[in-house]
Amino acid sequence: MLSTLRRIVLEFGQEDELQQALQRMVSQVKRAMQTDCCSIYLADYHYQHFLLMASDGLAKDSLGQTCIGFSEGLVGLVGQREEPLNIANAQEHHDYIHAPEVQEDDLNAFLGTPIIHQRKVLGILTIQQKQARHFSENEEAFLVTLSAQLASAIANAEVKQLLSSQQETSNRVTQLQGIAGAPGIAMSSIVLCQPQADISTVALKKSADTVKQHQRIELAIEKTRKDFQQLSDKLSLFIKDDSLAIFDVYLQLLAQTGLVQEIKEKITLGWRAGSALKLVVEHYIVQFEAIEDSYLKERASDIRDLGNRVLLNLRQQEQETLHLPDNFILLAQDVTASMLAEYQHKGLQGIISLSGSNNSHAAILARSLNIPAIMGVNLVAIEQLHQQFAIIDGYSGELYIHPDEVLRREYQHLLNQEQALTEKVMQVANKPCITPDGRAVELQLNAGLSEGVEHSSKLGALGIGLYRTEIPFMNRSCFPSEHEQTKLYKDVLSAFPKHAVTMRTLDVGGDKSLPYFPIQEDNPFLGWRGIRITLDHPEIFLVQVRAMMRANQRLGNLEIMLPMVSSVEEVDEAIRLINQAYFELKAELKADILEQLIADEKAELKAEKIAQQLVRPKIGIMLEVPSVIFQLEDLAKRVDFFSVGSNDLTQYLLAVDRNNSQVSNLYDAFHPAVLRALNNIAQESARLLVPISLCGELASAPSGALLLLAMGFDKLSMNAHNVPRIKWIIRHVQFSQAQAILAHVLTLSTVKQVHDYLNEQLEQLGLGGFIRAGF
Missing domain, CATH: 1.10.274.10 (PtsI, HPr-binding domain)
Incomplete structure (x- = not known):
């Protein structure tokens, strides 16, 4: 039966027309299960009914005509219950409704199962037989399995049908739903990029x-x-x-x-x-x-x-003949960081990625570059979207293909409001980040994803809270030399000479790989990544920290941060290596100076004095693995600061792969468990007198920044675009108000309750424009 299932599903996807595909499928199911009738009803949520689309056994004239309300009949009951319904004599059931036009009076046995895709009932698949009997467990299992496998294919087929009909009637708008990846709105033609052939x-x-x-x-x-x-x-x-x-x-x-x-x-x-x-x-x-x-x-x-x-x-x-228009929206099966790097200066207005979620690295990079993005769009036949004009709404995740004039005017108005909001928040860019009642917090940059842009201090950031050193490692064919790294790090440190620059040591693995250092793992996010790799390869780690400290000479604003720490032993070993690099470098520097001052009587004293300019940087760790939450007191004795990586901490606390669009709805940094964990971390850090910052995407969210402020985080690090926005919000909300909001949020038990309450509070504070397009 497995081969029968595969054949039915695969052949369904081969049909160009949805109606033909459905008709072929019901005929195949009828033959495979040896029944008298097989039918499929598709859900129409606009009219709140199921429409009989195809059948082998019911009257042909009823196809495309017979409608059954969502709360009517046995078909409606299957949809309501979202589970199979197996009835020996359907006509005796109290929910049975007689529809003479379908001519089913001689059919008694009924088995129906819902077709569900991403928690939404797309339709109902039924089989019927003249003999009054219950269908067997094997028959029921076959139909349920087939429905589950057909769900995705039908969802894609419906989208293809929409796009085809839209092409035939050019004035029809097609709306698709994805995951809001990066806020903003883009209106332009789509350019399809297909690096892989499937x-x-x-x-x-x-x-x-x-x-x-x-x-x-x-x-x-x-x-x-x-x-x-x-x-x-x-x-x-x-x-x-x-x-x-x-x-x-x-x-x-x-x-x-x-x-x-x-x-x-x-x-x-x-x-x-x-x-x-x-x-x-x-x-x-x-x-x-x-x-x-x-x-x-x-x-x-x-x-x-x-x-x-x-x-x-x-x-x-x-x-070979593909030409990029002046402005375009990039569409790909999997939009990568390299694609964004390649196209960002060539008229890129927005991105649509069929895979990934709102916290995959492509989405994070899009937010950093202020490029609207939609992730996880459920669409297989992406070729149909090439060169189509579209609107992407990065706030809601909505994608409109061939929008009409009314929709274009509406979104143009929102774009104008966005621009006005940007001009408004820039008025406070260079002012202190302090609440009206005197509570201050430092705003810093998450940097390293794109070259140069994020290092600017013009947007009011006080230093860099996270510099991702792995990005320069990725754009190469081999590991960079110590000299190359030193030059790069010095440029970064020099951009903020009066403020701290926190450099994270090499953090590869998971979804970040090096082409010359491939890592093949079954479960990469729980595997060899972050500090685990660099401790296993001290030759890579030592070169990098030496380069950082060389670059820091005479500047003294470097802080080193260790990623993916899960134990005290890892911290001890990393500190040992950093100390080793520091003393070796200091001795090397002193020897070099002595050689230059060999004829000077006071050479030794001068060399020692110059060598003192090499400062041992502060060392901190990222709190992103749940185990370290319960070792803060031990870790506080070893490091100078803590920095929460809320993206990975959320991923590991909730056991959700943040790149997987299938479970992206479960990934949410506003989950009550995540917020309570963050609050506990902040309280414990304050008790231990250890500075605490956060460099995840939560800091970029208006309501997230207010909660973190109330929790007591000393620094918040985010992409450059959001610095003035978050500064504006903090300067317009009393610290006491933020504390009251946090106190109530910590009593809530679901993600929906948290979001609804926070959105309501932002609206009351007059800050609703920061959570949606316009204001």
């Missing part, structure tokens, strides 16, 4: 120019043949066993008249080259996966790989 993401499209499509596929196949031959020849110099036989298989498949001929036949029928490739390749995948023999079944992955490689060469033909 046959499953291809949108089925047709083309009238079959000659051109034939030429494209022939060029792509020939290029793929050459690629495989070159790979095989190159690897044969090192590999002498049968491992290279796979390349022979690929070459044979490309040479086969059958496979290539079928693709060309699809093109002749009007399909674009990529669509024809998808149809044929996925047809072969279905056939191989249905074979019982395990060896032959595995050949499905070979066919998929082959298809992806041909698709890659097809796309490279298109990329």
